[in-house]
Amino acid sequence: MTTTTAARKRVQAKAEYDAFLAQCPSRKLLDRIADKWVTLVLAALRSDGSHRFGADCAGEPRPMRYSELSRLLAGVSQKMLTQTLRSLERDGLITRTVVPTVPVTVTYELTDLGVSLHEVVRGLKGWAETHMDNVLANRATYDNQVA
Numbered sequence: 001m002t003t004t005t006a007a008r009k010r011v012q013a014k015a016e017y018d019a020f021l022a023q024c025p026s027r028k029l030l031d032r033i034a035d036k037w038v039t040l041v042l043a044a045l046r047s048d049g050s051h052r053f054g055a056d057c058a059g060e061p062r063p064m065r066y067s068e069l070s071r072l073l074a075g076v077s078q079k080m081l082t083q084t085l086r087s088l089e090r091d092g093l094i095t096r097t098v099v100p101t102v103p104v105t106v107t108y109e110l111t112d113l114g115v116s117l118h119e120v121v122r123g124l125k126g127w128a129e130t131h132m133d134n135v136l137a138n139r140a141t142y143d144n145q146v147a
Helices: 006-015 025-034 036-044 066-072 078-090 112-144
Strands: 094-099 106-108
Touching: 006 112, 036 066, 036 078, 036 112, 066 078, 066 106, 078 094, 106 112
Parallel strands: none
Antiparallel strands: 094 106
16 A cells, blocks of 8 residues: 655645635635736736826836825725735735835735735736726617617
8 A cells, every 4th residue: 555645645736736625725715816806906016106087007016105005995904904915925926125214114015925816817907998988888789788
């Protein structure tokens, strides 16, 4: 009888990730990534901070302070932004840096892993902005047919 090493078990488990299965850890990660605030925070951390139409968030990664993120992400509550930033830090997608100044300066920045996800998020954000008129027209057509 052969034994399976811990390393081999990890390799097998990784090969068996299937987000269609309810208990798969990748499903929980997809849940997190699909959150609107996660998507917007990831996009914001690679933007130039402007709200101009068509801004594609394609700048270089740069640290942003909490207050800057809060201003950029219209409508996010302090509690929700804090929870989102903590979850992203826990997953290794962003880093939090505290500089001992008066008052203390805290910045957030994408990690290499976060940058790789940002590329996907940027595409999704761009798709939504580009196709919103089509979606609105389809909704109106659907609503008129159902009513």
